[in-house]
Amino acid sequence: xxxxxxxxxxxxxxxxxxxxxxxxxxxxxDTSASRFAEIECAFLELSPPTIPEGLERLIAGxxxxxxxxxxxxxxxxxxxxxxxxxxAVTQQxxxxxxxxxxxxxxxxxxMPQLLLDMLTDSAVAAS
Amino acid sequence: xxxxxxxxxxxxxxxxxxxxxxxxxxxxxDTSASRFAEIECAFLELSPPTIPEGLERLIAGxxxxxxxxxxxxxxxxxxxxxxxxxxAVTQQxxxxxxxxxxxxxxxxxxMPQLLLDMLTDSAVAAS
Numbered sequence: 001x002x003x004x005x006x007x008x009x010x011x012x013x014x015x016x017x018x019x020x021x022x023x024x025x026x027x028x029x030d031t032s033a034s035r036f037a038e039i040e041c042a043f044l045e046l047s048p049p050t051i052p053e054g055l056e057r058l059i060a061g062x063x064x065x066x067x068x069x070x071x072x073x074x075x076x077x078x079x080x081x082x083x084x085x086x087x088a089v090t091q092q093x094x095x096x097x098x099x100x101x102x103x104x105x106x107x108x109x110x111m112p113q114l115l116l117d118m119l120t121d122s123a124v125a126a127s
Numbered sequence: 128x129x130x131x132x133x134x135x136x137x138x139x140x141x142x143x144x145x146x147x148x149x150x151x152x153x154x155x156x157d158t159s160a161s162r163f164a165e166i167e168c169a170f171l172e173l174s175p176p177t178i179p180e181g182l183e184r185l186i187a188g189x190x191x192x193x194x195x196x197x198x199x200x201x202x203x204x205x206x207x208x209x210x211x212x213x214x215a216v217t218q219q220x221x222x223x224x225x226x227x228x229x230x231x232x233x234x235x236x237x238m239p240q241l242l243l244d245m246l247t248d249s250a251v252a253a254s
Binding site: 028 | 139143148151154155157159201203230232237239240241242
C-alpha cells in the first residue's frame with residue numbers, strides 16, 4: 001500500500017497565484033514527514049496539471065491510495081460537482097486504486113483559530 | 128480604544144456560501160474571547176453587507192481600531208486592489224478611526240499543518 005496526496009486548487013490566469021499553490025504544496029510536503037509517499041498539486045482550471053493528470057502522476061509513482069484535498073473555501077459547484085467528476089475519470093481508469101476526496105478546506109474546525117492567530121503586528125495600515 | 132474585526136469574503140451567488148461565511152464569523156467570535164469588541168463579516172461582491180457597510184457598522188458600534196482580514200487564498204486583484212480601495216472609502220470618511228488590512232488567509236504559516244490535520248477518516252470514497 002502506498003498512500004499519496006493531491007492538493008487541488010481552482011487555478012488562476014495569474015501565474016503567481018498558481019505558483020503560490022505550488023509553494024504551499026512544497027510546504028505541506030515538508031510538514032508531512034513520511035505520512036504520504038508523494039504530495040502533488042493539480043488545478044481545476046487555467047493551469048496544468050489537471051486533476052486526472054495529477055492523479056496519473058501519483059499512480060505512475062506507485063500510489064495505491066490517493067487522498068484528494070480540495071483547497072477551496074466554499075462548497076460551490078466546483079467542490080460539489082466538478083472535482084468529483086474529474087476524479088471519477090481517473091477512478092474508472094484505475095479501479096484498483098482507492099481514491100478518496102477529503103472535506104474542502106473551508107470546513108476545517110481549526111479555521112477560526114488559524115484566522116485569529118494571523119492577526120499579529122504584520123497587518124498594514126489601510127490609508 | 129475599541130478594537131473590532133471585519134472578516135471579508137468574496138461573496139457568492141449561492142446563499143449557502145455566504146451563510147457559511149456568516150457561520151464562520153460566529154465561530155471566530157466564539158473563539159476570540161474578548162480580544163475584539165465586535166466581529167462581523169462583509170463581502171466584496173454579490174452579497175450584503177459591502178465592506179464600507181461592514182466598517183460603518185463597527186464604527187457605529189464604537190470601534191476606534193478595525194482590522195480587516197481578507198478570507199482569500201490567493202493574492203489576486205481582489206486582495207491587492209479591490210479590498211484596499213473599498214477600505215479607503217471608509218478610511219477617508221473616518222480619519223479618526225485606525226483601519227488596517229491584515230495579510231490574507233492564504234499567507235498563513237499554519238496552513239500546511241491545518242491541511243494535514245484535516246485528513247482524517249472523514250474523507251469519502253470518490254467512486
